[in-house]
Amino acid sequence: MEKLNQLKNILQEVHDIQMAQNLLEWDQSTNMPVGGALDRSYQMGTLAKISHEKFTSDEVGSLLDSAAKEVSSLNSDSDEPCLVKVAKKHYDRERKVPTQWIEKFVQVTATAQTVWEKAKADSDFALFEPHLTEIVNLRKEYGTYFKPYDHVYDPLLDDFEPGLKTAEVQEIFNAIRPRQVALIDAIKKAKPVQDDFLYLNYAKDGQWQFGMNVIAKLGFNFERGRQDVSVHPFTTSFGWGDIRITTRIDENYLPTALFGSIHETGHAMYEQNIAQSLRRTLLCDGASMAIHESQSRLWENLVGRSYNFWSHFYPDLVKIFPSQLGNVDLDTFYRGINYVKPGMIRVEADEATYNLHIMLRMEIEIALLEGAIEVKDLPQIWNEKMQSYLGITPANDAEGVLQDVHWSGGMLGYFPTYALGNIVSAQIWDKVAEENPNLQDQIANGNFKPLLKWLSENVYQHGSKFEPKDIIKKVTGNTIQADPYMRYLEDKYKGIYNL
């Protein structure tokens, strides 16, 4: 295993550098004074360059081939063959893209992000348009390095969701679209639930204290992680032993911090429960964005927005905020945090409307790459789709086509993973519930250990050893299916809105 060991040494160094990059980014979002921005951008650029050069060297290519032979006699599901296989896939992808393209992409997106910020602030799409056009052209070019493909969108999707095809996503989305639209229509006709108490003033300290208690009970391991505050919540890893999350606190809207913390805790517990044997390797990561999101959404929604969860935690919350919640009973609180209302902003969307925001974006991305639409027409297309799916029209581009950061960063192909995460979360949930009939009782008793144990054994421990579809197959025996998620939504809102 001489070549394998040589390969592992290099991959370990690449991993170390990437973990240091994560720390540079985390610190930038949590602690860095404004004056540190320029130096920090140099540092991130230099580390990115070094890790890329180290990983894409000819030496790594030849070691990957030799190591593949050395591990060929081992069980293909064991750590080392998986490491070689996944590293080879990353290597091939990074080698296929010319350095000139990467340099151009970094430069174009750096400018585009600054312009987008201004365009969003001024609600001025025309300002952003030429930059987005350049990004779309670069992404079209990116696709050509991965020919042949079934669909021009496939290589982009594959960056975030290894092995998944555009046609598969479209089939899934086509299955859920009419059911989500019908559900929203039914809710619109029903009597609204009360949610005014969520908008009272909730002091930061109390919110922080309650959230820390909740995520500790869920199973966040504070010996190998911590929570901090940042403008946009995120999860990051500095290695197997240090997985961190951030949250943000809105003193005038209770759900922001709490569900943000639970969401990120879902991501973090995934990474905290990867097998220790994968430490310091590129397999010490989630299997894909969708699988990762399935776990953040599972803990946030299927656990955190459930009646049984609150039957356990609500008394504690009332104790911290007696003047705000003393007169709100559990049932009213539960309905309130599950209020459905079609809105303009994706990140504020409820469970019933969220996926429609995603479908709209994916349809636009695909049409742009196919050349079926032009960037200049996006505001109009966006607004028409919003009206068609959600029955509302943005008042301006800031709350419409300009709302998300992703396109300015060149991240086309990313959005679908959010909706797929929702869909997969319900499939996995059904399986847990099937194998553990006491699940709901355990949640009502504040006992999350059996759930975390099951998820760790069946999903988390594997890290990114397997492709997402293999993980889903292992866990559910099936491909990605839309029905469990739609049944979950329909059942839940039937109860809440008396549909």
Place this chain on the structure above:
Amino acid sequence: MEKLNQLKNILQEVHDIQMAQNLLEWDQSTNMPVGGALDRSYQMGTLAKISHEKFTSDEVGSLLDSAAKEVSSLNSDSDEPCLVKVAKKHYDRERKVPTQWIEKFVQVTATAQTVWEKAKADSDFALFEPHLTEIVNLRKEYGTYFKPYDHVYDPLLDDFEPGLKTAEVQEIFNAIRPRQVALIDAIKKAKPVQDDFLYLNYAKDGQWQFGMNVIAKLGFNFERGRQDVSVHPFTTSFGWGDIRITTRIDENYLPTALFGSIHETGHAMYEQNIAQSLRRTLLCDGASMAIHESQSRLWENLVGRSYNFWSHFYPDLVKIFPSQLGNVDLDTFYRGINYVKPGMIRVEADEATYNLHIMLRMEIEIALLEGAIEVKDLPQIWNEKMQSYLGITPANDAEGVLQDVHWSGGMLGYFPTYALGNIVSAQIWDKVAEENPNLQDQIANGNFKPLLKWLSENVYQHGSKFEPKDIIKKVTGNTIQADPYMRYLEDKYKGIYNL
């Protein structure tokens, strides 16, 4: 200037990596959960290896020679010739030491530090002895790579204090030793001042708030820095735009946090006021450990422990801690924070005794390197010197020879810079006072801007462009002189103790 530009590009990348290393260390001391230690050590090792390899390459050697020719027509005090000259000095030093020695040193000191922690906890010098013997032998070997030298201690000293010779330090120390001993003897015979009020309970929040206010008024720039809490206070840099300090708070001893913060602020303001033209170069650093320490001590002691400083700040402190200090008048407070008492522990030593702790250590280091004494005899030698200089004898090795971390880390040659910092601080202070007759009035009015401006123009802006002795010459017109510091001490304590 083609070669110079190529050189600068590489040096910038090396600098970026070193700044990332600093962040890894800072985070380890301020935020990292216990579980992150192993991954962090890998990351620090990998970045150290990469920056060392990048900097000591043959390519850098040849670029240094070519760049030296390219800049030879420029003013030798301008940025670029200084960069080439200082980089060349670092390069030669790093190249002279064989990689095998470095690897051995890293390995031996890593083990020694763990053993030292246990030896200190158990007060068991015998446990540490073989490791320290190995370290002394490695340091002897290290010296041989720098032959010829005047003294075997010179190469070690030069790592921390470029250009300074052992004989020069010995001469300075010989000049101050009898005067410090005589001063302490006189104080011992005087009536002790009151300091019991310093040991009352002072709540953390109030200490933090007061300290933040003080360092902001001194001139710490919070747009390019921040303060956090750690076990051992330190200053670090993540580039010109982000200089951070830490402090620790002892709720039962008021001076710890406050003077710790002021001390680190002195270090930080030095680095925050380096000329921006030196950003992202190895010149964006202090000139040496002693010059750096001269600034932390200047702000901590000559400013922060002065009567005029407290005539400005004391009313604010009493407002925060009325029950503890309401009955303590300014004069009593001033004498209390300047209490002198020979003690075992260097880091807790007052101004009158501090340098004697340093001399003892330097004498031992030199004798070890000369082979005049053996490691096994250190406890006895240590205790004899403590008795001779300070009139006290440690009860055990934990509060004697085992107290400091430096030797277990292989840092022989470092200690003298602490005392030199004290000495230089008074020389620079005399010069400021001479050129600015209103200095004491300004301090009494809480106006530190003229002092900071003077120090920035005369010392800080130059970063590490010049050798320490050149800086001292430029500022004071002289070499390092002991007399100003001794006069400062003698005058100060004459007042406090009515000598």
